[in-house]
Amino acid sequence: xxxxxxxxxxxxxxxxxxxxxxxxxxxxxxxxxxxxxxxxxxxxxxxxxxxxxxxxxxxxxxxxxxxxxxxxxxxxxxxxxxxxxxxxxxxxxxxxxxxxxxxxxxxxxxxxxxxxxxxxxxxxxxxxxxxxxxxxxxxxxxxxxxxxxxxxxxxxxxxxxxxxxxxxxxxxxxxxxxxxxxxxxxxxxxxxxxxxxxxxxxxxxxxxxxxxxxxxxxxxxxxxxxxxxxxxxxxxxxxxxxxxxxxxxxxxxxxxxxxxxxxxxxxxxxxxxxxxxxxxxxxxxxxxxxxxxxxxxxxxxxxxxxxxxxxxxxxxxxxxxxxxxxxxxxxxxxxxxxxx
Amino acid sequence: xxxxxxxxxxxxxxxxxxxxxxxxxxxxxxxxxxxxxxxxxxxxxxxxxxxxxxxxxxxxxxxxxxxxxxxxxxxxxxxxxxxxxxxxxxxxxxxxxxxxxxxxxxxxxxxxxxxxxxxxxxxxxxxxxxxxxxxxxxxxxxxxxxxxxxxxxxxxxxxxxxxxxxxxxxxxxxxxxxxxxxxxxxxxxxxxxxxxxxxxxxxxxxxxxxxxxxxxxxxxxxxxxxxxxxxxxxxxxxxxxxxxxxxxxxxxxxxxxxxxxxxxxxxxxxxxxxxxxxxxxxxxxxxxxxxxxxxxxxxxxxxxxxxxxxxxxxxxxxxxxxxxxxxxxxxxxxxxxxxx
Numbered sequence: 228x229x230x231x232x233x234x235x236x237x238x239x240x241x242x243x244x245x246x247x248x249x250x251x252x253x254x255x256x257x258x259x260x261x262x263x264x265x266x267x268x269x270x271x272x273x274x275x276x277x278x279x280x281x282x283x284x285x286x287x288x289x290x291x292x293x294x295x296x297x298x299x300x301x302x303x304x305x306x307x308x309x310x311x312x313x314x315x316x317x318x319x320x321x322x323x324x325x326x327x328x329x330x331x332x333x334x335x336x337x338x339x340x341x342x343x344x345x346x347x348x349x350x351x352x353x354x355x356x357x358x359x360x361x362x363x364x365x366x367x368x369x370x371x372x373x374x375x376x377x378x379x380x381x382x383x384x385x386x387x388x389x390x391x392x393x394x395x396x397x398x399x400x401x402x403x404x405x406x407x408x409x410x411x412x413x414x415x416x417x418x419x420x421x422x423x424x425x426x427x428x429x430x431x432x433x434x435x436x437x438x439x440x441x442x443x444x445x446x447x448x449x450x451x452x453x454x455x456x457x458x459x460x461x462x463x464x465x466x467x468x469x470x471x472x473x474x475x476x477x478x479x480x481x482x483x484x485x486x487x488x489x490x491x492x493x494x495x496x497x498x499x500x501x502x503x504x505x506x507x508x509x510x511x512x513x514x515x516x517x518x519x520x521x522x523x524x525x526x527x528x529x530x531x532x533x534x535x536x537x538x539x540x541x542x543x544x545x546x547x548x549x550x551x552x553x554x555x556x557x558x559x560x561x562x563x564x565x566x567x
Numbered sequence: 568x569x570x571x572x573x574x575x576x577x578x579x580x581x582x583x584x585x586x587x588x589x590x591x592x593x594x595x596x597x598x599x600x601x602x603x604x605x606x607x608x609x610x611x612x613x614x615x616x617x618x619x620x621x622x623x624x625x626x627x628x629x630x631x632x633x634x635x636x637x638x639x640x641x642x643x644x645x646x647x648x649x650x651x652x653x654x655x656x657x658x659x660x661x662x663x664x665x666x667x668x669x670x671x672x673x674x675x676x677x678x679x680x681x682x683x684x685x686x687x688x689x690x691x692x693x694x695x696x697x698x699x700x701x702x703x704x705x706x707x708x709x710x711x712x713x714x715x716x717x718x719x720x721x722x723x724x725x726x727x728x729x730x731x732x733x734x735x736x737x738x739x740x741x742x743x744x745x746x747x748x749x750x751x752x753x754x755x756x757x758x759x760x761x762x763x764x765x766x767x768x769x770x771x772x773x774x775x776x777x778x779x780x781x782x783x784x785x786x787x788x789x790x791x792x793x794x795x796x797x798x799x800x801x802x803x804x805x806x807x808x809x810x811x812x813x814x815x816x817x818x819x820x821x822x823x824x825x826x827x828x829x830x831x832x833x834x835x836x837x838x839x840x841x842x843x844x845x846x847x848x849x850x851x852x853x854x855x856x857x858x859x860x861x862x863x864x865x866x867x868x869x870x871x872x873x874x875x876x877x878x879x880x881x882x883x884x885x886x887x888x889x890x891x892x893x894x895x896x897x898x899x900x901x902x903x904x905x906x907x
Contacts, residue, residue: 319799320823328823328847330798458670459659474840483660483668484856489844496840500814504832504853507668513847516824 229567230343231283231548236274239283239549244340247347252297253315255351257307259289259567261371262341263539264551265311266401266491266562272552275494282340283548285311286374288367289346291355298351305357308525309348310517311335311375316353326518329353334514342548344567356521359529366528368536368564372406373524376562377535378517379490380406380467381524384414386488386511387463391415396452397437398477399467400428402538402562403490405435407465409535412436413527416463420455422448422476428561431537445472449479460485466512469493475502483507490515539564569907570683571623571888576614579623579889584680587687592637593655595691597647599629599907601711602681603879604891605651606741606831606902612892615834622680623888625651626714628707629686631695638691645697648865649688650857651675651715656693666858669693674854682888684907696861699869706868708876708904712746713864716902717875718857719830720746720807721864724754726828726851727803731755736792737777738817739807740768742878742902743830745775747805749875752776753867756803760795762788762816768901771877785812789819800825806852809833815842823847830855879904 230244247256263286271278291305301307314321314329321329331350333339339346348354362370369377380403389395389411397407400423411419412435420439421432429440441451452461460482466474469491478498481487489512503510527533541560543551551563570584587596603626611618631645641647654661654669661669671690673679679686688694702710709717720743729735729751737747740763751759752775760779761772769780781791792801800822806814809831818838821827829852843850867873881900883891891903 319797323824325824325847457659471840483853484663484665492840492844494841498838498840498843500811500832500836500838501834503838503850504829507665507853507856509849509851510843511849513823513844516847 228344229545230340231545233271233278233281233283236278237272239272239552241546241548244343247345249293249295250347251349252295253350253352254295255291255298255301255348255355256293256345257287257289257348258292258345259287259341259343260306261367261564261566262287262343262545263371263562263564264342264555265375266403268552269556270493272556281337283336284340284342285334285336286371287341287346288370288374292345294351300352301355301357306361307355307357308370308373308521309355310378310521312514312517313349314353314518315350316518321353324516324519326516327514342545342565344545354518356525358525368539369528369534370525371564372535372538373521373528375517376402376538377406377524378520379403379515381410381520382515382517383407383465383467383488383490384410386486387465388486389414389416389463392417393462394418394420394456395463395465396420396461396480397465397467398422398473398480399491400425400432401467404465404467405431405538406535407467408432408437409435409533413533420452420461445476446479448476452480456482462486467491469496471496474498478503478506478508481506481508485509488512538562542566568684569885570680573611573618573621573623576618577612579612579892581886581888584683587685589633589635590687591689592635593690593692594635595631595638595641595688595695596633596685597627597629597688598632598685599627599681599683600646601707601904601906602627602683602885603711603902603904604682604895605715606743608892609896610833612896621677623676624680624682625674625676626711627681627686628711628714632685634691640692641695641697646701647695647697648710648713648861649695650718650861652854652857653689654693654858655690656858661693664856664859666856667854682885682905684885694858696865698865708879709868709874710865711904712875712878713861713868715857716742716878717746717864718860719743719855721750721860722855722857723747723805723807723828723830724750726826727805728826729754729756729803732757733802734758734760734796735803735805736760736801736820737805737807738762738813738820739831740765740772741807744805744807745771745878746875747807748772748777749775749873751803753873760792760801785816786819788816792820796822802826807831809836811836814838818843818846818848821846821848825849828852878902882906
């Protein structure tokens with residue numbers, strides 16, 4: 228089969244890789260219908276994270292081709308959506324809703340690499356969710372989004388306790404930030420402020436439910452949110468960028484006792500303990516437990532209640548993966564869907 | 568009146584200071600029955616925080632001597648306990664339970680300085696809580712503890728979501744850590760692990776409800792908690808020290824999706840964003856909103872359900888404040904009560 232390997236920063240190649248096989252009885256092998264490039268794939272692409280002949284890709288939807296003997300909830304022929312973290316969904320941590328910290332957690336990116344034609348998914352029952360039937364083609368991008376960006380944005384909004392009567396501020400107008408806007412709207416937030424300087428993303432954010440746009444950043448961005456919230460700051464803040472400035476902007480925009488959900492932390496971020504202490508806020512972040520939200524998200528997409536697939540603004544064949552990375556790196560595209 | 572002024576690091580003096588007067592109609596002037604030295608008073612004492620002729624002390628109980636015209640809930644002659652942060656208890660932030668971040672918040676330490684015979688307390692209704700009557704003398708240390716260390720330890724345990732079925736780990740065996748143990752026990756925690764190397768504090772911790780003692784620190788301390796919790800880490804962790812090692816030990820001891828309550832952050836602490844992100848935990852910290860808990864804590868003390876006053880292991884007259892600081896600095900005392 229064909230699959231993406233990043234040899235070194237900036238060096239993305241589509242190569243012949245061995246066809247995946249069932250190894251453990253809890254495995255499934257799926258034939259991918261769609262995959263994509265994640266904002267986080269740009270970290271190694273830009274040399275910020277280590278990379279060395281790495282199997283890329285961790286977002287995926289597809290059709291189950293084979294299952295191991297122990298697999299119970301997904302069947303050959305099912306259309307499935309999977310989380311970007313493998314989970315058994317039965318351990319104590321999973322049962323508490325933190326499947327991304329499962330005792331059997333494994334990142335799909337780097338070890339499996341779903342920018343490919345096929346993938347072996349361990350703990351298939353605990354990782355994959357079957358859709359009610361084979362989806363109409365126009366639903367595929369939205370289902371693919373559920374695999375990471377939607378699930379991550381949703382987790383961030385939930386972690387920030389977006390909900391009725393609350394003002395939510397979203398730092399980041401990338402795919403995850405936009406999905407957090409959508410999630411905040413679905414969760415019933417009263418007001419949704421987005422930090423954005425890009426007109427096309429502002430428009431998409433508004434279409435997903437944003438009520439206010441702030442173009443300032445850093446301390447000025449914080450001041451703008453305070454001005455919009457009677458001097459108090461937002462009840463709920465989502466951080467979906469991953470830089471030092473963005474994280475501290477998110478801390479500053481959160482009112483005392485408010486909630487910060489962060490999903491974009493990069494290696495450079497170092498949080499002054501005293502600043503976090505003085506803020507007096509709740510925080511929850513980390514790799515999103517997408518599997519917790521998947522059944523609900525799949526249903527909302529199936530019912531056409533939400534349309535997260537619009538976050539993809541470019542579609543390319545898998546063979547042109549290098550072009551997809553380049554387009555995202557140069558911000559010519561927000562998020563690129565790849566067809567295997 | 569007499570009161571404590573810290574001229575410079577290590578230079579604690581008891582001096583004549585002007586008698587406090589009502590300035591605003593929401594003020595009360597109280598005659599202090601007891602005050603004490605806080606672990607945080609040792610930061611300036613040791614030169615870690617700036618200090619320059621600073622009015623010291625922020626924990627206090629006493630009898631109301633005068634009230635302004637607008638004061639409604641406390642009366643002249645009442646015995647009162649106050650929070651170490653002034654709050655109006657009516658603003659939106661206060662109503663959400665974060666009185667330490669009140670729009671009128673003011674730290675008592677440094678501006679009022681309750682290591683003194685009297686104190687003017689702004690926003691008396693929002694800051695002070697009257698006891699049901701004048702307390703028996705043996706209740707005074709416990710009521711004084713409610714002013715900060717008990718309230719702070721309680722907030723930390725609550726922030727860590729200590730409760731039934733949960734394993735709580737407490738980093739720090741100082742007064743606040745010990746109070747967090749007491750709080751965790753009262754909140755119904757199933758198991759309470761304390762990091763401690765001091766036999767007397769271990770004994771006090773056990774008497775307050777600790778079930779396990781861990782003497783290791785840092786990564787070894789984390790490993791010990793993991794071993795006690797089936798490899799997962801504690802559900803709830805309290806950080807009550809304020810050093811880099813203690814904070815990261817607390818992060819490491821918290822299971823994925825667990826809750827960290829931190830109340831002891833010092834200036835040196837810098838949290839690597841990626842470490843916090845990877846941990847995937849809830850955090851809540853900052854100056855404790857003691858006022859939220861005060862009515863409940865006063866009642867539990869009044870009913871003799873809890874006995875936090877045992878955390879004081881030395882009592883000195885106010886005039887010997889310098890000796891009190893020295894005893895705590897040299898760890899000859901956990902916490903010193905001063906009688907004005």
